[in-house]
Amino acid sequence: MPEYKLQRFRGGWAVALYEGGKRLSRRQLGARDAAGASAEFARVVADATRPVDPDLRTIWNAYVADREGRRIAQNMTWSGAAVLPFFGDLKPQDVTQKLCRAYAALRRKAKRGSAAQQVRYEASGRPVPVGVSDSTIRTELNQLRTALLWAESVGLIVKAPAIEMPGAGQAQDRHLTREEFDRLLAAAETPHLRLYLLLAISTAGRNAALLELTWDRVDFDRGLVFLGPRHILRPQKGRATVPMTSALRAALSNAHAYRRTDRVIEWAGEPVRSVRTALAGATRRADLSKVTPHMIRHSAAVWMAEAGRPMGEVAAFLGHSDDIITQRVYARFSPSYLRGSAQALEVGGPRANLKR
Known part of the structure; x- marks a missing residue:
């Protein structure tokens, strides 16, 4: 089987092709240093071994x-x-x-x-x-x-074909009230689901971020939860760093004392891959219609907006890169939404009594 090798050649570097111990060809590379030659060698080999018309x-x-x-x-x-x-x-x-x-x-x-x-x-x-x-x-x-x-x-194919997909459909707008969430929490029969629900409503984190959360990203000293890696400069989508609520701190402290893995959400000594089955059971016991992990994140954002928190702050909590989407989805839940504009349209009073 042919084999490509990187070799020194004429004061520089070359890529050589061997088969059965015999050199079939050799090509001078443009790079003059080892690092550049290694990178160029990788590109040449990738181009030479790329499948023709791949499936x-x-x-x-x-x-x-x-x-x-x-x-x-x-x-x-x-x-x-x-x-x-x-x-x-x-x-x-x-x-x-x-x-x-x-x-x-x-x-x-x-x-x-x-x-x-x-x-x-x-x-x-x-x-x-x-x-x-x-x-x-x-x-x-x-x-x-x-x-x-x-x-x-990357040049593997000349042109990507068009892919027709079903329509995106309407986004689910339903959110849980505080009373509904309390019922759901009370109906959670397993410790891992109860902790998941508290973590979800308290951080407004995405489902994947919550299930992947490890204990090294829970900072009890500063009271912070890092939903993404702690030391990256560019935050990941939807993975903010948020402060703990009192209820979440208590739940995390208890879970940390009895942890058996490095994952925050675990069950029987194993990381939890999905909470959908457990969540569906709690939803039935709480007499609620279908509750999804995303609905809990959505509910957390609605609660913050209903409390009058600035949209920029809500966006930061959700891990949005800016507050444009946040404004479009959640501004209407704010008690101050369009109040100033509504006041400009007030009728009655002295102006209404003016003779025409």
């Missing part, structure tokens, strides 16, 4: 490898179980609007949940839920589009 499975896996260590790579490893059996063997030029619609139709008829969850349903005699939501289908197709656009940007 979508190759592109998907290459993108996941390029994003190794990021949450998107983990998410695409899971969603690939649905996307790749349908699209994997196709070439980019094979992707059409009709094909995307066929994928969406197939997913709307598919069984929901992981294979393990489906086995548990079947073992219990309950029917496995059917019908993947349009939001899930949209996420899967958007990941495919992202991988294809990346492949185009």
Whole structure:
């Protein structure tokens, strides 16, 4: 099998191709130092070994490898179980609007949940839920589009095809009142769910940030929770640094005393991957309609707005890069929202009694 090697050559560097111990070719590199030569060597080898006309499975896996260590790579490893059996063997030029619609139709008829969850349903005699939501289908197709656009940007393919996705739909506007949240908290039967709920409402953190939170990012001395890494200069999306409330400090202190892993949200000595099942059970016991992790984050933002907190402060708590989105979504919950403008439209009083 051919092998590429980086070699010193004529006072500089070269990339040589060997097979069976015999040199087949050698190419002078432009770089003059070791670091530059190493980087140029990597580019040359990547260009030489790049698959010709790769299929979508190759592109998907290459993108996941390029994003190794990021949450998107983990998410695409899971969603690939649905996307790749349908699209994997196709070439980019094979992707059409009709094909995307066929994928969406197939997913709307598919069984929901992981294979393990489906086995548990079947073992219990309950029917496995059917019908993947349009939001899930949209996420899967958007990941495919992202991988294809990346492949185009790095020269793996010439042109990324258009990917048709289901509409985004209407955003859920419902939020929990304080009384509803108290009922939900009281209905939480396990310590990990109770801690999760307190952490979620007290930090307005995203679900992923809460489940990935480690104890080294809980600063009891300063009373702070770092939802993102402590020492990065550029904050991650939705991962702010927020102060602890009194209730959260008490809950965290208790959980810290009995911790068995480095994760804040743990159960039976293992990090918790999802709270959806436990949350669904608490929701039923609290006699509430469907409650999601995002709804708790949304509720926290509404409560801050209802308390009259400045939108810039609410945006900082949510981890938004600016308060434009925050203003658009949450300003209407503020007690001062449009009050000045409404006062300018007051009628009655002395002006109303003027003769025409």
